[in-house]
Amino acid sequence: MTAKEKEHYIHPLTSAIREIVSIFSELDFEVASGPELETEHYNFDALNVAKDHPARDMQDTFWVDDNHVLRTHDTSVTARKLEENNGEMRFVSCGKAYRNEATDMTHEAQFYQVDAFAVGKDITLAHLKGTLETFFGKFLGGSVEVRFRPGFFPFVEPGVEVDMRLTGDTVPARLKGKWIEILGAGMLHPNVLKAGGIDPEEYQGWAFGGGIERLCMLKWGIDDVRLFHSGDLRFIQQFKSSK
């Protein structure tokens, strides 16, 4: 074995997922997972995506038969967990999702998403802001500011776009002080809670979802999203393990 053959590498997606899980575990979130080949119900109906919503069109979604799709978001895990549980709950999931679109440096037909949600009697949009500040601060390092802008996703109401800005000595120059659009979020739509058998009069909660590759690209300065799923060792073997 050469010296190089003895070195250990961590795929950036694995590292990111591990870090995300670790941060959210400390905040009492349970790790969740679900199938990639999903029913139309969990991918769309249970998430308040209307029957005639353009996202259901063949041009955006891979269909396997009349009622099965490759999930277009990891949010279908949220739909499943809401249904399996009652009352207060917190889940985080990191899983593969698919979009039927041409690939380029910033778009992939297959990608990983992190989805997290918290439900309780008094879980508010203010808690979402606080949680995201903690998450980005730990994941990317430095001091974090988070801001919300109006956004639209069928599964949340109100819906927000989340931007963040990092400051501090440890932040790479390419990120320092810049506002970066990072993910979508909001308060779970009453229809989504209802579909999960939860009374929206009694419980409420927030949810967010975003691309893990995008988080990795920010964290490590990666310029092409296609590298993540290429298996190219010239890419993977740049990420030495921490021990």
Added chain:
Amino acid sequence: MKVSYEWLETFFDAGTLPRVAELEQLLTFHAFEIENVEEVAGTSVIDVDVLPNRAADSLSHRGVAREISALLNISMQHDPLKEEVNLTPETDSIAIELDTDASCTYYNAARITGVAVGESPQWLQKRLEAIGQKSINNVVDATNYVLFNIGQPTHVFDATKFSGTTPSIGTRHAERGEKISLLGGTEVELDETMTVIIDRASDTPLAVAGVKGGVHAEVVNETTDIIIESATFDPVQTRKTSQALKIRTDASARFENNVADELAAYGVKAVTTLILELAGGQIQGYASAGATKPTNKEVGVTASRASKLLGADITDEIMEDIFKRLAFSYTKDGDVFNVTAPFERRDIHIPEDIIEEIGRVYGYNKIESQQLPPAQKTPRINKKFAYAELIRKTLIESGVTETFLYSLRDTGEVKLVNSLASDKDHLRSNLKDGLRELLDTSEKNMPLLGLYETVSLFEIGNVFTNGAEEMHVCVAVRVTGKKKKDERTLSALVAIKERLEEVLGTTLPEPVDETLEWNLDTVLETAPELDAYPNVPTVADAVSYKPFSQYPFMLRDIAVWVPESTTEESVREVIETHASDLLQRCDMFDVFTKDGRTSYAFHLVFQSMDETLTDEKVGVIMSGIEDEMSAQNGWEIR
């Protein structure tokens, strides 16, 4: 949607609209994303990315002005939707009959005779030019102006091109294979899912409903007698028609977003008024068919509910102020506000919709962040994730590199109905096929990676068989070059397998052809629960990615005798100092001492970021290194 600043100003008293930079900030944080702002035709043009739920009311200058009015709490002095519209005089010089089954539910028309088609006035040309629209003539420009002003698409027909003395407009499903020539010259083939506007007397299609007009009754320079159409089309059918024909127009974009039915009457009135002003003529009157659907319902909401959802202190006063700004009408019953949104808003149905309005107008920036309280129950350990992590830890510590490959492949048991490409139309049914291909490509890059004997890879991921989705683990190893390749590969795999069996406490299948693959779900059925996630490494803090060259590399070997006391580092230094920055790697692969001399052998890997290297170019570098080595006292190139 491109919005002209100068056009926006027309809705407000002179001087009351803030500067464009302020508007940009305001809209960004309270309404819509701004794509960019540029100067066109003497005014600032803001490219506003209207959210899908607001497309019905905000894909127009009036819509954006309404938003600005609410956000800044400045009143609109000129709101074209403020007064109820009155379509008089009525006329029987147009007959309309709607097919109740087709996508058009409400149709307004007006007839004007004696118009003079000609150039539009400068002000109109400039406004259209600013938002990227070409001026055509005063009649067509009038329809475009109204479209971008209030968001209602309209269309104008030449009345003399209808059969019969009284133009008779109808709608019906198109016939499969029916063709129509559209404005601009393209001919499209229709099918029965689409609706056409027809000249009822001759059953001739005049337009594809909601999408685009045809050439049959096109307005030309000689036209003097016109019919203005302003109708409502089913959003879903419009979208599907537009997609099927691959024609997305400013009209279809609005209809598919469910513009309010009520807007149709405002549209016909506005276009008629403008054409009379720009092209003259005599109004014969208006005619309508069909009916508007019910308008917005009352929604009950309280300030305490808004506060509880947003996590901010929202008072009754804040609620009332925002309702007034948004022109939402309301009554108060105890602490409940019963709120009705204006007709053009199609997105207000439940209390949360109103709370969203409160949140964004109040300002999400005023919501103070809070930490979640500790949860009432301790989260359980996700067994599948925990074991996958345990396997990762074991494999990474064994020097195996993790990969993520595509789930979409050219073969598999499950086929997609729709795919991106024929080599990606199946879901993978195993991991080993992908990993074997990756062994092939990785082998080619081994010297560049500093690997000279072994490539070992693994993937943990889902595979799809008929009726099942399973999580598999696959390890793939290739030992290259030397003899007994199979035996060495197998022994490497067996060693990994035994290590994994020990960690997992189970028996794994035998490796086959460079790979070891098994179903993790099955293994987990009998595996004990873990009480914590394994403590596994992450990427080291100092790492940051550097792009790698897309050009081929060149491998050269060099061996040199040196005095026994000479270190590897000093030989390496001579190489690296004289190898130019094209040297990517310098790996020692052999060293031995004999008769007071030491032999060092190195693999040198050359690669350029900008070009394919030639033998000549690398040859010159190698000669330079050899010359330098030969010049050293007691060194001899082997």
